[in-house]
Amino acid sequence: MKKGCGRIFCRLLFFAAVLFLLFSHANAAPEEDYSFDLKAFESKPFEFGGYAEIKWEHMDLNKEGAFYTLNFNDDPRSTLDRFTGTLQLGGRYKKGIWAFNGLLNAAGRHDNNGWSDSVDIFEANLSLKPTPFAIIDLGKKTFKWGKGYAWNPVGFIDRPKDPNDPEEAMEGYIVTGLDLIKSFNGSLQTVALTTVVLPVWEGVNEDFGEKDHVNFAGKLYMLYRDTDIDLVVFTGNSRSTRFGADFSTNLTTNFEIHGEFAYITDYQQNYLSEIRASTPRKGSIKKYLAGLRYLTENDITTIIELYHNGAGFSESELANFYQLVDDADTNLQNTGSDTLFHTAESISDMGYAAPQLGRNYLYLKINQKDPFDILYFTPGLIAILNLDDQSFSITPEILYTGFTNWELRMRMTFLNGGNHTEFAEKQNENKLECRIRYHF
């Protein structure tokens, strides 16, 4: 534990005290007779809901880290506080076989560097369901393919998710989709084919890949002998052709295993070569993941995933980049020349600043529901380990959902590793996060 830890401990204590007071208050509710007014729950043509959230993050900055050097060169500081307010609104209008679904996310952030905000339409699509066997979607939609919890190598038409918060909503792409579903009696219980047409034009899905192409993605799902199986394909000129498969099954009632495999052809990437220049390379790569979920008798859930990212940088490639930033900083301090510094910045932007940019990872999540007879209280821990350079992040958290529609979460992330390793070169040394979310 380094500087700032005493202050963080005081804040943790304060937040815990607030939670305790709220717990005590919750216990005051009186018992009532059972009643159930069904009219309040009748189906309506238009329904909406969502959440409002406030989040405070306190970060002790990692002054030895490459990304601190790149991001705070003009404004050196030891801590960063950020307040974020988020509003997520979802709505649906249905009439006969038609339904319109929308999801909007708006966020405003204020930190020591100033104010920023964003408004994103995550989903806005028209769904047509002429029969239970066929569903047509038109508009912006999120798919989230794959069985992995933290990573999804076969999520060919999904944005990458945050392994620290994999259950958050994500922005979709504008598509035309068709679902065909058929159930059977026997070992093969279900077959479902999902086909997606994803165009990339001026102003349409521009961040997906190369413009002026129409792409196709397909997923064939089967429930065969109590095992979920997906076969996935993507082809089109916006990204290279790729194939994938995944599965998930329960070995026992409390033990689930899953896996994903993706083969990506002609994958193009720029990397930092030995001569400190951005160098292109192209070739077929593999990504795969193996995972399990285990539940003990006392309600402890453990998720473990091993992930190989063939599109990631090797340990030495990452170390080369961190050394470049060190040298650029030294050069700037000693000579005032920022040429090498700008080179490091541009190399950072071409992929070295992405989260989990290495080759091999271990993900671990453990949480326990209702320990010590406290209902709706879930303490847990998330750890992400870069298996190549042995650096890691570890995040203990507590979650309380005992007040109807309220969710209180507090977590603390520590990052550590040796010199020139992934997590030791991040911008933060640690991060405290307190989040209150209200669902409506």
Place this chain on the structure above:
Amino acid sequence: MIQRIISSIPRKLFLNIFVYGILILFLAGPSAALDGNEILLQVDRNLQPESYEMYRKLINIEPDGSKKEYVLYTVKKGQDKMVALFLSPASEKGRATLRLGDNMWLYIPNVGKPLRITSLQSVVGGVFNNSDILRLDYSAEYNTAILEETAEAYVLDCKAKTSSVAYDRLKMNVDKKTMTPVTIECHAASGMLIKTLYYKEIKEFSDGLSRPSVLETDSPLYKGYKSVMIYAKINKKEFADEVFTLNYLPRVDELR
């Protein structure tokens, strides 16, 4: 005296009384002739049709009386297909659970894809676990023998057909008059009592269904806690098999 009365009855009439008496015992008194599995089948049909839609409220009650409530819309088809959609509270709205035999999945709108869950977990916390919320017919999961019979009730010993069933053994008290359960003790394979279910307040539902409208449960594993299910509407209804698939989970609300 009895011998004198019998001898005074004509022989043909006596034979007729004897034969019809035996027939009446077999046909008019079905409860006496039922075995455990047949009783359990009757219990299932008296609790709900094989395929139906249903609205229920689930209440978790803490030792000090504080509560948390959930409202679920449920559809079931045949022996082993079931979906439950959360309508309330807002924090859970849109979540849907699917059960196909021993397989269970949870769909969370934000997560956007169904995750496999297990029968012993609880998506709502409290004493009810997933197998209680997505309960199939008892007769689909248990082989049954009559342990005891009184004038008012049967006591059934139900043994799980496979190891994937949430409770290895049930001790079920069945009211003879309504042929519905009154109490069910749920035991683990070790014999440990996991929870007790109490069926209460018989109410008339549609299609002539008359069954308990309240199900309470407590557990020695959650001392002082109680969970309650209140049934508001049970309608016989048929659905396509394709409704009970992962692809359909985001659209279950459109069935209402």
